[in-house]
Amino acid sequence: MSEDFLDLSEPDFEAPPIFSDQDERRMHVRAYNYWASLLRGREFPSVTDLDPASLDDFGPHSILLDFTEDRENPRLRYIGTLLREECGLSSADIALDHVPSRSLVSRLTDHFFEIIANRAPIGFEAEFVSQRGNNTLYRGILMPLSSDDDSIDFIYGVINWKELAGAEFEAQLAFEAHEAEGEEPVVASKVEAGVVELEPGDLAGRLAVARANAAAVHTADQRSRAALYRALGNAYDFHLASEEDPAGFTALLAEAGLKVQARAPLTAVAKLVFGADYDKTRLTEFASALGAAVRAGIPAGGFIAFVVSAEGGLKGLVQRERAAKAKSAAVTKTTETVRTRLRATEPLAHIDMQSDEEFVLLVAKKSESGGIDVLEAVPHTQNLLEVALKRLAAR
Known part of the structure; x- marks a missing residue:
């Protein structure tokens, strides 16, 4: 599933703007505002200023990646309680390659290379099928941190989500993930x-x-x-x-x-x-x-x-x-063949009866003399006529 990305970088390392009004209701924007408040004139906030466990708002929805030991396989130094529960993790301090592949943490950490390349926060939103088989709509943001005011050796991420199943999924498909906020x-x-x-x-x-x-x-x-x-x-x-x-x-x-x-x-x-x-x-x-x-x-x-x-x-x-259309077209072609044949067929008898339709269904009964007595014309119904023509085509 492709995703939408929002590059929140600012030129010349100036302090990014703080979003307000209705954007305040979005968790990932609140997280971005928090990150921006920690800049204090620097290119990146210092990791020592971050204390995710104290952030009641989005701390339980967040992770902290540490790249100081292994750039290819960073370590998660913090995993919020709600994310640990979603992933089924008992520890909040594990290597990235131990994160379940179909978990929200994996979706959040998939983009850490882009953060390092762009040297700026990146927001994203998408959907995927979770480990429990439920369609999950999510929105997240990754934000760079530094321990030396130069290199990006930590990344802080926040993700919000909604799992949908059955009828709820059907209804939710009528709205984008951001409307759930x-x-x-x-x-x-x-x-x-x-x-x-x-x-x-x-x-x-x-x-x-x-x-x-x-x-x-x-x-x-x-x-x-x-x-x-x-x-x-x-x-x-x-x-x-x-x-x-x-x-x-x-x-x-x-x-x-x-x-x-x-x-x-x-x-x-x-x-x-x-x-x-x-x-x-x-x-x-x-x-x-x-x-x-x-x-x-x-x-x-x-x-x-x-x-x-x-x-x-x-x-x-x-x-x-x-x-179904191909089958219908084949049947239509077949019934047209029957119509052509009937037009060229000599009538068995003539009845003085008026009709606006080319072909008419008649109700008849067997007479005592051994013949057939026509009693009445069936009111024209195209479906009934088509059924009769198909039966003739199948003879």
């Missing part, structure tokens, strides 16, 4: 945060929200599946709304210079939301995923849960939808 709702202009939540009043409003969240997929750098699933969920809800407002949908298509293709009707929806110049392969995949939800009768707001619970996730969903 309780930030204020995002307004329409703040697409950069990765999510736009509005109450659209009409079809054009729904499309605006869907486009905004689709734009976040471009900028998220594959931060997580959440951004993509949310955008597709918006696109699906837009499609359902467009069926209730066909005139509005036609107007939006005309404005975008798009047309609906009978063989791939949902491609137009994908183009409206993600942009007509978006990667064509991806647009086709998105349209297939939307089509799968339509075929399954998923209600508005249910797309994210649908794709998360699907075997193989989005890829599996797309593959099965393509197979």
